[in-house]
Amino acid sequence: MTNPPAGxxxxxxxxxxxxxxxKSHNRLRTLTLRKPGAVDFSSNGYLSLSANPAIKxxxxxxxxxxxxSPSSSQHALSLGSCGSRLLDGNSPLAEHLEREMAAFHGAPAALLFNSGFEANTGLLGCAPQTGDVVVYDELIHASVHDGIRLSRARGVAFSHNRVRRADGPGERAGEPANAGLPSLEEVLEGLEQGWCRGQGGREDDGHGHGHATTDKKTGGARRNIFVxxxxxxxxxxxxxxxQSLVDCVEACLPRGNGHIVVDEAHSTGWMGEGGRGLVSSLGLEGRIWARVHTxxxxxxCAGAAVLCSPTTRSYLINYARSLIYTTAMGFPLLAAIQTAYGHLSTDQARVLAER
Incomplete structure (x- = not known):
């Protein structure tokens, strides 16, 4: 038996x-504890619901x-689900909560994930197919970048919040964003023009790995562009x-191959009527392919949901690895999410959101 090397x-x-x-670049991360009585300027708990006595x-x-309740099974009320939703980790409450959330946000269907990070990586890691492109704002969350890396698609960035070429560069902390990046309009037009020169592709390979196909009317590829x-x-x-972004996508991609993904992580709970988010506040529910609410x-609380079509939901159940190969939410967390949603319709929630 060989001894392990010393040192x-x-x-x-x-x-x-x-x-x-x-550390030499002052970028070393460490875990810290908030001191008692300290003012917290970094919390994402905008409405302080996690400490709200009424909600507790x-x-x-x-x-x-x-x-x-005599009708509640011990499995449905267990502290943890102890399995994937595709095995024995599913529950009536999870199914019911998804239907409630879909109706609340005006979406056809919803699918729960354990976190917003897992929702984004699951969605963007499996839905874009070979030959597709994910166009993203340069300041998009890291989970979207990881989702693109997991997918078969390539990613293309556009200048922050710059929709049309006539728009100036976006702002970041008072400074112009990357002025070298093109606007969304320029990216989409460039992609469409390149494809319409006749860059075709293969049909589905029979294993759910979709490929681009040639559009005989235009000579271009009917590839999907996710924004x-x-x-x-x-x-x-x-x-x-x-609103401007949706109009731009529909104008630049008239064949309907543009699919918009909106991460509503920081708008859920306070923006729009009843905290339904930005998409609902603008009445754009029918023009957005998928929304991620956390x-x-x-x-x-914790967790997230993807709002989408029933077809997309079924596809995620079959292909989103961050859903398939992880333990599902247990009853206590599902109950917390349901309680928080119930609070959004109260007068207190409306007052907090308006502050």
């Missing part, structure tokens, strides 16, 4: 060197009521010009 391994030395470099009382009452934006950008708090910020 740090070569891997430890490599990792340590990387940390040292990061409603949540505990919901747990007690469910536990005492990913945030409703409210997490770092600076600016709002996407969504519950760990203004809602004060």
């Amino acid at each position: 740090p391994s070569s891997l430890d030395e490599t990792l340590s060197a990387a940390l040292t470099r990061r 009382e409603q949540y505990l009452a919901r747990l007690a009521q469910a536990s005492s 990913a934006v945030e409703a409210v950008y997490s770092m600076d708090g600016d709002v996407a010009p969504l 519950f760990g910020k203004a809602m004060g």
